[in-house]
């Protein structure tokens with residue numbers, strides 16, 4: 264059976280609650296398009312979310328959804344996958360949900376290599392609650408809680424997942440929609456923990472404080488998040504302010520459930 268991307272969306276809930284110029288809707292559509300491309304029946308998909316602007320994403324899906332508490336989307340996803348291994352479990356999180364309040368769950372889900380796909384909308388701040396700085400806000404960037412500049416180093420979300428043990432790690436931006444769909448397709452297909460980090464604009468808070476116009480944050484990502492080969496070739500002194508995009512890890516370590524079943528002399532595929 265073939266599916267349209269709209270088969271995965273709760274179109275009655277649209278238009279979304281997100282601000283004009285926000286990248287969240289672009290990511291939701293890419294995930295729906297990836298599921299349609301893979302022809303996964305909607306009733307075989309579970310979307311989990313936590314709290315935050317992107318934590319509202321479950322409202323717009325017509326698959327199974329689970330809206331939980333802040334930073335715990337991966338904890339719920341882990342339980343759902345452990346109890347229902349045949350389902351495709353996708354955790355949609357912002358940077359606050361995924362690696363700030365949810366940081367501990369993030370590194371341990373990657374370490375366990377749970378067969379879950381995480382899509383992290385990284386807009387460099389807590390959007391929903393007023394633009395406070397998160398663990399991905401760049402050093403010295405301006406936020407509502409650091410009006411003179413963030414005094415902390417930022418996490419590199421993709422590097423964190425790769426180091427912690429995820430099987431598949433990739434980064435793109437909300438501008439590069441074709442690449443995003445391709446990466447989400449690959450991430451869903453990969454057994455084990457997979458991450459697609461999407462750099463995405465929050466014009467209302469981070470964009471307003473750090474860029475000139477409503478669209479500048481999107482254009483900044485377009486010009487500064489570079490194909491990783493191009494990024495690698497840049498002299499070290501020119502890399503500040505730039506990030507690589509593409510696939511950083513693609514490996515085939517056994518996922519948690521396979522390992523668990525093997526240790527306990529269970530059928531590895533059930």
Ligand code: SF4
Pocket residue numbers: 280281282284285286287316317386390391464465466467468
């Ligand atoms: Fe998007 Fe930022 Fe508005 Fe939230 S506050 S909906 S992240 S633009």
